[in-house]
Structures are given as structure tokens and as C-alpha cells.
Amino acid sequence: MKVVCSKDTLLKGIGTVLGAVSQKSTLPLLSNLLFDAKGNNLTLAATDLEVAVKTIIPAQVLKEGGTTLPGKLISDIVRKFDNQDIEVSADEQEKVILKSGKTKFSLVGISKTEFPVAVNFEGGKSFTIETSILKDMITKTKFAISTDETRYVLNGICFVIEKGKAIMVATDGKRLSFISNDDVVDKKLSFSLIIPSKAIEELLKIMSNSTVKEVEVGIFDNQVGFKIENTILRSRLIDGHFPNYDQVIPKERKGSIKIKTKDLLDATERVSLISAGRTSSIKYSIMKGKILLYSMEQGRGEGNDEIEIDYKGESFDVAYNPNYIIDMLKVCDSKEIILEFNTPVSPGVLKPDNDSNYTYIIMPMRLE
Incomplete structure (x- = not known):
């Protein structure tokens, strides 16, 4: 050579x-x-x-x-x-x-x-999807993938195609990120598979370095493939059954608030500085006209912040891991976010004000 x-x-x-x-x-x-x-x-x-x-x-x-x-x-x-x-x-x-x-x-x-494998794109069923749609769906779900290797089926994104709709879901058991897009693929296609996190990261990197408008997706026996211009990625699928995400998404709500995304992100990042580790938490006290954020860690101190909101309902306290809130808000492209809640021990729901197809579920933490 x-x-x-x-x-x-x-x-x-x-x-x-x-x-x-x-x-x-x-x-x-x-x-x-x-x-x-x-x-x-x-x-x-x-x-x-x-x-x-x-x-x-x-x-x-x-x-x-x-x-x-x-x-x-x-x-x-x-x-x-x-x-x-x-x-x-x-x-x-x-x-x-x-x-x-x-x-x-x-x-x-x-x-x-x-060299152990021949990387090709032959022998499977294929379809195309817009690059921008696929990138957006991955970006808004991948951060919720579990890193716990004992929970193997959660170590990737569940990718579902049904009736022309594309769905992606990721969860680590404490939070769940769900996004869907209607009428983006052939309505005759139907499948559900779990793509490993490494393949997801590599695919996102390849798409980010490409200007091509469409990605070709191939479904093989136990693999999935993606073709972007002169690049092919193939990955084994995670074998197993992904949890029923429909059962996790709350169907009812006790109350909801609308808040500026940047205000909630900035305040959460500030108050989270006082807490450290995987068990850190922030108490969100929702009351008429405002949200109070509070975090305390013994030996470090306390942090407080306040955000003005248009809310006239009953006062409500709930605690969340701030990192879980921050992860979602950083990928949210809506100027305002909707927070829905029921009780201090039931899952909370975050949704962009301008996108009904994106839903983020987060489990609360114990109030101190």
C-alpha cells in the first residue's frame, strides 16, 4: 500500500x-x-x-x-x-x-x-429520516441513559417506529426522557429496538460533522446501521425488553406552572453549587407569584434563590436532584418550560411550552 x-x-x-x-x-x-x-x-x-x-x-x-x-x-x-x-x-x-x-x-x-468485521449496509430493511430530526431526538434523550451496567436494557435509547411516528425514550430509573415526531417515516414500518449508548454517542458525533440532510437507517437481524454520506455505523442491539414508558408518564396533574427556561436553569445551577454528590437535592417551594429554591449541605452551608412566576394555586414543596433538572433544561430550545406536579412523592413532569411531543419525567427526592 x-x-x-x-x-x-x-x-x-x-x-x-x-x-x-x-x-x-x-x-x-x-x-x-x-x-x-x-x-x-x-x-x-x-x-x-x-x-x-x-x-x-x-x-x-x-x-x-x-x-x-x-x-x-x-x-x-x-x-x-x-x-x-x-x-x-x-x-x-x-x-x-x-x-x-x-x-x-x-x-x-x-x-x-x-480485521474482524466487514462494515457494510447490505441485507437489511432501510429507510431515511431527516438528520436534524434524528439529532434533536438523540440530544433530548441520551442524557437520561443509565450508566449502571447491571441494568443492561437501560444502557441505551429505545427507538420505536410505528404508524409513521418516530419515538425515542431513555431512562435510568430516576428520570425518563421521551420525544416523538409524527409523519417522519413510512407508515408501513414498525419496530422497537434498543441502541447502546456508545453507538448513540458515535452517531451523534458523525451527524454533527456532516451537512447531509438525511440519514439512511438499516435494520438487520440483531444490529442497526446508519449511513451518513461516505460513513457507515453499525451496532449490535441491546437484547431485552425496555420498560413500558407509557405507564410512567402521569396522566393527571394537581397543578402546573409556566416559567422562563433560562430563569429556572440559572437559579438551579446557582443553588446547586452548595450541594455535592449524586444525592444532592434542591427544594422547590412553589407559592403565589414565586418559586423559592433552597439547598443545604451539612459542613458546607446553604443556598437560596427566588424566581417570579405567574401562579395563583396552592403552595407546594417538592425536592429534585438539580443535575436532573439542569440536564433537561440545557437541551430545551423553548423560552418557557411547564412544570406539572401532583404530590411531593409522585413524578414531576417538565415540558417545553412550544413542543407537546417532548416530555421529561423526574422522580422527586425526600423532603428534609
Whole structure:
């Protein structure tokens, strides 16, 4: 193999696939990137056997062939080159030379024939969805994914297609984020699957670096695939049954308030400074004309704030983990937010004032 590629193009390609390499495996090949030169293109790919990403970039191919190289190392080397054109060559003994200007590196590769998967987009059912819609749905749900590995089915986003509607749901048991979009896909399609968090993060990164207006989605036996321009991501699905999210969303409410999103976010961030750790809480005292925010931690002190609101109902106290409130408000693109509540021990509901398709459920904490 012998190929010449611009630094910017090569670095972007490496950045596209690098997130798929394994961070834990003892197998060197799973920490490597595939380089495969053919025609006028260089194919780059990486996998941890759960998630695989492949991208094709333009290059001057002087000799077809390929190899695999340590992902993190090759990324660091390419980033430090001064010149714009980089030459990568590999011989039959997997000795790899990288040259740019007067700088030269010699590396030991592993044969491309040992690369464990072929990342393609064949053999499944496919459909398209607007990139902006898919990005928005992921952004507004992914923060609620559980990081508890013992709750495997919660370690991803539940993606549902039914009657032309796309639905995404994520929960960690203490909060749930739900979003839907009507009439965005073929009404004949129907499925429900759970996409792992790593695949979600990599997909969002790829879409954020692309200007393409549509994403092609492929459904395979136990995998899902996404095709964005010259990049393909394939991921294993989480095997299991996602909780019935319809049962979690409260059907009745005792009261509700409308509040400016920025006011609630800023006040919550300020008062949360006094509390620390996963069990931190803020008491929200809702009363006529205002909300009082209060947090206290022994040995640190107290924090108070006040927000003016248009509310004339009964006074109501409830406590929430401030981080859960902040996570939702940071992705909310509505100027005003609606908070619905029943009792201090029942789930609260946050909704954007301008979007009835986005609902966030949060479990309260015990009032001190």
C-alpha cells in the first residue's frame, strides 16, 4: 500500500472512526484502525465488536493495499505533522512508513486480513429520516441513559417506529426522557429496538460533522446501521425488553406552572453549587407569584434563590436532584418550560411550552 492524503482530510477521517476502537480489550487489533487503499479512495474503519464505523475519504492511491495501525497513536502522529500532505506506505511485512516533509515515522502494523468485521449496509430493511430530526431526538434523550451496567436494557435509547411516528425514550430509573415526531417515516414500518449508548454517542458525533440532510437507517437481524454520506455505523442491539414508558408518564396533574427556561436553569445551577454528590437535592417551594429554591449541605452551608412566576394555586414543596433538572433544561430550545406536579412523592413532569411531543419525567427526592 502507498497512499498520499491531505492532513486535514486524513485527520477528519481518523476522527470519524476512532471512537469505535475498544478501550478495554487486550486484543491489539481492536485498538487498531483499518487502512485500505483502492481506486481513488482510502477506507478507514474501527470496531470493538459491538460498534463498528467505516468512512471513505479521497486520496491519491499510488499502490493499492492495506494494513491496520494503533488508532490513538496514528491520530496523535497525524495531528502533529506540519505539512499538509502525508504519505502512508506499508510493505508485505506490515512495516508502515508515515512521511510528511522532513518528518518520518516507522510503525508496525497488523494485517488487514485479521480485521474482524466487514462494515457494510447490505441485507437489511432501510429507510431515511431527516438528520436534524434524528439529532434533536438523540440530544433530548441520551442524557437520561443509565450508566449502571447491571441494568443492561437501560444502557441505551429505545427507538420505536410505528404508524409513521418516530419515538425515542431513555431512562435510568430516576428520570425518563421521551420525544416523538409524527409523519417522519413510512407508515408501513414498525419496530422497537434498543441502541447502546456508545453507538448513540458515535452517531451523534458523525451527524454533527456532516451537512447531509438525511440519514439512511438499516435494520438487520440483531444490529442497526446508519449511513451518513461516505460513513457507515453499525451496532449490535441491546437484547431485552425496555420498560413500558407509557405507564410512567402521569396522566393527571394537581397543578402546573409556566416559567422562563433560562430563569429556572440559572437559579438551579446557582443553588446547586452548595450541594455535592449524586444525592444532592434542591427544594422547590412553589407559592403565589414565586418559586423559592433552597439547598443545604451539612459542613458546607446553604443556598437560596427566588424566581417570579405567574401562579395563583396552592403552595407546594417538592425536592429534585438539580443535575436532573439542569440536564433537561440545557437541551430545551423553548423560552418557557411547564412544570406539572401532583404530590411531593409522585413524578414531576417538565415540558417545553412550544413542543407537546417532548416530555421529561423526574422522580422527586425526600423532603428534609
